[in-house]
Amino acid sequence: MGRDKILQTIRENKTKVTPLPKTITDTNLKEKFDSGLINRFKEILQHVGGDYFEVNGTEELNAFTERHFSGAANFRKKEIWKRYPPDCPKENIAQLKTVILEVQFGVAENGAVWVDESNFPNRLLPFIAEELIVCLDSKQIISDMHEAYFRIANKVTGFGVFISGPSKTADIEQNLVFGAHGAKKTTVILY
Amino acid sequence: MTKHSCKAGQFLKNEQYAAWHDETLWIVREKRDKMARAVPEWEKLRERASKIKEHTLSELDNYLIEFEKQALKNGAQVHWAADAAQFNQIVYNIINENNASKVVKSKSMLTEECGLNLFLETKGIEVTDTDLGERIIQFRNEPPSHIVMPAIHLKKEEISELFHQKLQTEEGNFDPAYLTTAARLHLRQKFLEAEVAITGVNFAVAETGTVVVCTNEGNADMGAHAAPVQIHCMGIEKIIPGIVDLGVFIRLLARSATGQLITTYTSHYTGPKPGGHMHIVIVDNGRSEHLAKKDYLNALKCIRCGACMNTCPVYRRSGGHSYGSVIPGPIGSILAPHSQIKTSSDLPFASSLCGSCSDVCPVKIDIHDQLYRWRQDLSEMKLVSPGKRYAMKIAGKILSKSKMYDCLGKTARYVIKNLPHKLIYNRFNIWGKGRELPEVPKESFKQWYKRTYQEKGG
Numbered sequence: 100m101g102r103d104k105i106l107q108t109i110r111e112n113k114t115k116v117t118p119l120p121k122t123i124t125d126t127n128l129k130e131k132f133d134s135g136l137i138n139r140f141k142e143i144l145q146h147v148g149g150d151y152f153e154v155n156g157t158e159e160l161n162a163f164t165e166r167h168f169s170g171a172a173n174f175r176k177k178e179i180w181k182r183y184p185p186d187c188p189k190e191n192i193a194q195l196k197t198v199i200l201e202v203q204f205g206v207a208e209n210g211a212v213w214v215d216e217s218n219f220p221n222r223l224l225p226f227i228a229e230e231l232i233v234c235l236d237s238k239q240i241i242s243d244m245h246e247a248y249f250r251i252a253n254k255v256t257g258f259g260v261f262i263s264g265p266s267k268t269a270d271i272e273q274n275l276v277f278g279a280h281g282a283k284k285t286t287v288i289l290y
Numbered sequence: 291m292t293k294h295s296c297k298a299g300q301f302l303k304n305e306q307y308a309a310w311h312d313e314t315l316w317i318v319r320e321k322r323d324k325m326a327r328a329v330p331e332w333e334k335l336r337e338r339a340s341k342i343k344e345h346t347l348s349e350l351d352n353y354l355i356e357f358e359k360q361a362l363k364n365g366a367q368v369h370w371a372a373d374a375a376q377f378n379q380i381v382y383n384i385i386n387e388n389n390a391s392k393v394v395k396s397k398s399m400l401t402e403e404c405g406l407n408l409f410l411e412t413k414g415i416e417v418t419d420t421d422l423g424e425r426i427i428q429f430r431n432e433p434p435s436h437i438v439m440p441a442i443h444l445k446k447e448e449i450s451e452l453f454h455q456k457l458q459t460e461e462g463n464f465d466p467a468y469l470t471t472a473a474r475l476h477l478r479q480k481f482l483e484a485e486v487a488i489t490g491v492n493f494a495v496a497e498t499g500t501v502v503v504c505t506n507e508g509n510a511d512m513g514a515h516a517a518p519v520q521i522h523c524m525g526i527e528k529i530i531p532g533i534v535d536l537g538v539f540i541r542l543l544a545r546s547a548t549g550q551l552i553t554t555y556t557s558h559y560t561g562p563k564p565g566g567h568m569h570i571v572i573v574d575n576g577r578s579e580h581l582a583k584k585d586y587l588n589a590l591k592c593i594r595c596g597a598c599m600n601t602c603p604v605y606r607r608s609g610g611h612s613y614g615s616v617i618p619g620p621i622g623s624i625l626a627p628h629s630q631i632k633t634s635s636d637l638p639f640a641s642s643l644c645g646s647c648s649d650v651c652p653v654k655i656d657i658h659d660q661l662y663r664w665r666q667d668l669s670e671m672k673l674v675s676p677g678k679r680y681a682m683k684i685a686g687k688i689l690s691k692s693k694m695y696d697c698l699g700k701t702a703r704y705v706i707k708n709l710p711h712k713l714i715y716n717r718f719n720i721w722g723k724g725r726e727l728p729e730v731p732k733e734s735f736k737q738w739y740k741r742t743y744q745e746k747g748g
Contacts, residue, residue: 281508
């Protein structure tokens with residue numbers, strides 16, 4: 100059987116065990132509101148082709164999404180979840196033009212937001228719509244990917260993804276084009 | 291001349307095109323530099339990444355077992371393939387068991403290495419590569435010329451003509467946005483029809499049984515989430531110990547590869563979607579044997595960013611196809627001889643040994659040292675061309691005998707200066723092909739030193 104043969108060969112050939120370097124613990128986990136991080140996040144987000152709006156608190160956020168994205172499928176509202184269950188025909192999901200999701204945190208160093216299965220009922224949702232709107236609590240912006248993975252480490256779900264800006268490709272002569280397969284436009288609403 | 295240099299010669303015939311290729315890749319290299327310099331702890335990250343990989347390789351069997359255990363617990367099915375043939379058969383069996391005939395695939399150098407597409411196609415399976423660059427080269431029926439930018443060798447005019455034929459786009463419209471939209475619509479249909487989706491794997495986390503896939507286009511996710519069956523294919527060396535180790539590698543990967551801060555999508559697949567099936571195929575195909583070669587061990591740390599290609603003066607001026615190996619460029623030249631020693635024995639010589647590849651490598655692989663080592667090993671195995679072998683033998687003799695060296699130096703200075711150009715640049719003078727010999731000095735260094743210091747009593 101392949102498995103045993105592979106493992107046996109590895110055992111015969113591997114070197115003496117070398118130590119695993121300690122994980123990076125010198126980063127400060129920022130829990131407090133930090134305007135430096137927010138500004139950095141906004142700047143980088145634009146650099147990666149994303150867009151942002153700022154509103155003041157959840158009430159304003161709800162009013163804002165109602166007013167500007169009334170036709171969108173807003174997955175911050177639980178009642179819409181049962182319309183797009185995991186076994187929902189993909190053709191139905193493919194009709195969606197704009198999807199709104201709550202995201203868990205943002206990363207200042209690369210403009211990425213983290214979203215996992217607890218934020219949507221069907222895994223295609225963050226990818227298939229033409230436009231992706233994500234709502235991010237501005238207190239949940241952290242500095243870098245080390246902090247990001249410390250956060251994720253204890254709550255791994257079946258699927259989770261970092262999304263940084265809109266889908267892009269540069270496969271034709273290195274010309275940057277947005278909207279290769281995923282969202283053509285990604286907007287973060289900071290609340 | 292070697293196979294590589296012949297093909298490089300072909301590539302360089304169109305000077306304008308060769309210059310464009312060189313410049314385009316250099317721009318990517320410059321973007322990478324900008325990114326690296328903006329991270330103050332960059333060198334520490336590289337060191338850490340290299341050490342994590344070193345540790346993981348030294349405990350690879352245990353980490354693979356842990357990974358398998360976790361993946362099974364998450365509801366994934368794990369398969370092991372000792373070689374390419376086993377791998378292809380396993381993937382085919384999964385497709386077959388699901389009565390599927392339409393498969394979408396996102397980028398995976400492993401499937402290129404194993405020839406999966408061809409195998410599945412001969413079994414009547416329709417395989418669609420969904421990365422834009424990969425779809426382009428699939429239409430053209432050619433292999434990728436770069437591991438991150440598979441169609442970097444093509445001009446937009448060529449792609450426009452190709453899409454006009456294959457996707458009925460307007461003739462003569464080579465606007466990249468227009469062509470990308472045409473591909474988006476074409477591939478959207480393929481995603482919705484596919485019954486099975488195949489992806490490669492960037493990192494596999496032992497601690498949680500998670501596989502991580504990085505794309506800019508979102509094609510891995512469109513495939514894996516739309517199809518009821520998802521298959522992730524990984525080499526055994528893709529393992530890393532824990533989730534927090536990803537922080538190091540994700541920070542390094544996109545910055546090194548394309549000069550991005552992170553790819554648009556960094557997807558973490560841990561378990562199947564509700565009602566779906568998730569398969570992970572772990573492939574050896576020579577890697578466990580490679581572990582025994584201590585002098586070459588570091589090559590197994592590679593995270594396939596392609597930075598060594600973008601910086602390589604030989605790659606930039608000869609193109610990925612000139613290497614004739616699945617993975618081109620400096621890293622390909624040290625990997626290929628392990629599995630294809632006879633057909634790739636020319637590759638370690640396709641380098642200037644400038645060391646730039648090692649300098650940019652995010653996991654600090656000693657690429658140029660390994661290239662140099664391969665040259666010696668290949669010479670010992672008598673796997674270099676007879677011309678090179680004899681030239682080296684003769685040079686070795688001359689260089690070890692001072693008097694003979696002086697005498698021949700004198701002769702050479704006279705000959706190069708006085709003999710007709712045509713006679714010197716004869717067909718045996720391979721070095722002189724496309725290169726001018728330097729202007730000959732009047733005297734040797736020894737003569738100059740003697741005259742300047744000893745005669746003057748200095």
